[in-house]
Amino acid sequence: MVQHETSSPSPATGAAEPLAQPGNAWIARASSPVQTATSGPLAGLSFAAKDNIDAAGFATTAACPAFAYQPAQNASVVQRLLDAGAALHGKTNLDQFACGLNGTRSPYGPVPNAIDPAYVSGGSSSGSAYVVATGQVDFALGTDTAGSGRVPAGLNNIVGIKPSKGLISTHGVVPAAQSVDCVSIFARTVDVAARVLAVAQGYDAQDPYARRLPMATTPLPAAFRFGVPAPLEFHGDALAADAFAQAIERLRAQGGTPVEIDYAPLAGAAALLYESALVAERYAAVRPFVDAHADQIVEPVRGILLAGKGYSAADLVDAQTQLRAFGQQAAALWDGIDVLLVPTAPTHYTVAQMLADPVVLNRNLGAYTNFVNLLDYAAISVPSSLRPDGLPFGITLIGPCGSDWQLADLGQRYHHATGLALGATGAPLPPPAPIAALRPAATVDVVVVGAHLSGLPLNGQLTERGAVLLRAGETVPDYRLFALPGTVPPKPGLLRVAPGQGARIAVEVWRMPATAYGSFVALIPPPLGIGTLQLADGSALQGFVCEPLALEGAQDITHFGGWRAFLQARATAT
Structure with missing residues (x-):
């Protein structure tokens, strides 16, 4: 043999x-x-x-x-x-x-x-x-x-x-x-x-x-x-x-x-x-x-x-x-x-x-x-x-x-x-296959609207928890955005309003490990909190909202369409 x-x-x-x-x-x-x-x-x-x-x-x-x-x-x-x-x-x-x-x-x-x-x-x-x-x-x-x-x-x-x-x-x-x-x-x-x-x-x-x-x-x-x-x-x-x-x-x-x-x-x-x-x-x-x-x-x-x-x-x-x-x-x-x-x-x-x-x-x-x-x-x-x-x-x-x-x-x-060939054979790599022993990690998708947007001061609270940017998007046209006075770093407040009374607001959707979600939410100061946001693509995801009472006297910046556009306009004006 x-x-x-x-x-x-x-x-x-x-x-x-x-x-x-x-x-x-x-x-x-x-x-x-x-x-x-x-x-x-x-x-x-x-x-x-x-x-x-x-x-x-x-x-x-x-x-x-x-x-x-x-x-x-x-x-x-x-x-x-x-x-x-x-x-x-x-x-x-x-x-x-x-x-x-x-x-x-x-x-x-x-x-x-x-x-x-x-x-x-x-x-x-x-x-x-x-x-x-x-x-x-x-x-x-x-x-x-x-x-x-x-x-x-x-x-x-x-x-x-x-x-x-x-x-x-x-x-x-x-x-x-x-x-x-x-x-x-x-x-x-x-x-x-x-x-x-x-x-x-x-x-x-x-x-x-x-x-x-x-x-x-x-x-x-x-x-x-x-x-x-x-x-x-x-x-x-x-x-x-x-x-x-x-x-x-x-x-x-x-x-x-x-x-x-x-x-x-x-x-x-x-x-x-x-x-x-x-x-x-x-x-x-x-x-x-x-x-x-x-x-x-x-x-x-x-x-x-x-x-x-x-x-x-x-x-x-x-x-x-x-x-x-x-x-x-x-x-x-x-x-x-x-x-x-x-x-x-x-x-x-x-x-x-x-x-x-x-x-x-x-x-x-x-x-x-x-x-x-x-x-x-x-x-x-x-x-x-x-x-x-x-x-x-x-x-x-x-x-x-x-x-x-x-x-x-x-x-x-x-x-x-x-893109290398296989060993010394010259044959191309076949498509990758899932590693059967792995199961996807539990994740939470979070909608951010203000200082947590990519490149802004609080974005590190996301990235240090392993969060990754999935996509940019917009809310349905039922929200208004306000600049909260006296916040450091500056932050906006997002408020759900009656249909026809708001506008689409620019947001980002970030995905983070579920194990990190609790520590992230614990960092959110009042009057901000987490609620369910309706997005223009039909999804309903967890995201930043604001207590209505905190918006009395706050500057309404809805017409800018988003926090980043507001910051850019303010920087240009100064």
Whole structure:
């Protein structure tokens, strides 16, 4: 049933021909796709699994032939996908023992970049990203400890979901650092990746780190704040810096407001992964094999794993305490942002460059990924642009644990705004699809007539609550408008009158989250209040009204047709 291959395998049965040479992306291919169900939410989709994830009938090698074993059963996540109708086409190459971010650390050979084979694919889930980017399968499983589910996505122009820890079972996965490992999902669209996540997720008592997580099920606010780290390091890559600047503007166009954040606590946490006793978990993951067969492990993987032997239990406790301290500092960042934006990778390297300097350049690729699992965040990497030199540039959206569906929703909107082709296939993006796990957030439409109009002094009371402008409009011709004396800032009063006694008054309709409506209404001073306004388009919405007694002696400004026109006329007169 299984054909083991180490180079240039043929495309999977039924999959599109790749546009680039397959290189060493596959370790084993099935002579025919493995299926256990022909119906289900993933029916018709093909997939591959990184070769540190068990699939019955395939040896699990973790890219180390001497380590290979035949699993008796599928990993929990593989079984879930098969039961949902997906077809498994084989196992993919990786950085040995999932230790690396570049895709060159395998005895089966480096995996090339799908867009330009002179460059690295990113790792450790290099083969999984490649076979998705080249159209050989619809999606693939990777793993992510320090960025392995994101860096290959960013470097190959595809989507990579790194779910919240514990959301997808890691039972049947060879661990890299088990307390921070995740199974990740690669696809050419967010829609497919999100559909896979919906099937793959689920509590599994066989996984010691599985959790029943509360998941956010409403989208991020239409007006949201996104953090941008400062300073940012692109290692001299001006094209990457320009691409990230463009990404900021594109996310701003999606309704985001950039907020500069201090990257120091995130960088501090990231450094602990390899530069502290936390690396002992890497050694512990495969300790019996390392102790007996260290000579069968490629460098620099061997050096990294063996470094874990030199730390004491007290060293590990110290490192964990340092990590908690960085986490406390980083937690304060979320008071001012809804999501964090980072480059998926700060630059690209050729295979030759990586082989010449494998430790430093690998560390550079993880500059904006290493902290995410350590601090218990969720993330999604999506394509952002093709640089002038033709290389892909990806961005990663990061959110708190449980924000997976919110990130998928924003990531899909962002991806579709790019207009990029799918991976390396040249095929156009299909229409976006709703994220099924999300339900629309409850909102309230509010009609404003005076100082809350866009650009006027009190408009910030709306925008700071996430309100967005829906439209400008007019009331029915049954209202009169008055300038209230002595108000600061100046405000009008709107009064409903008998039919034929009023005029149409210009208004704006703003939509705000229902959760913010109460605090907004609490700010309204008498004699103003909230009532139901009849608009010329036939709608009846909540909006500003005024107590009639307060209008005695007030200037009637109805003939101006609105508060803004009155202010402009007054400014011209003075």
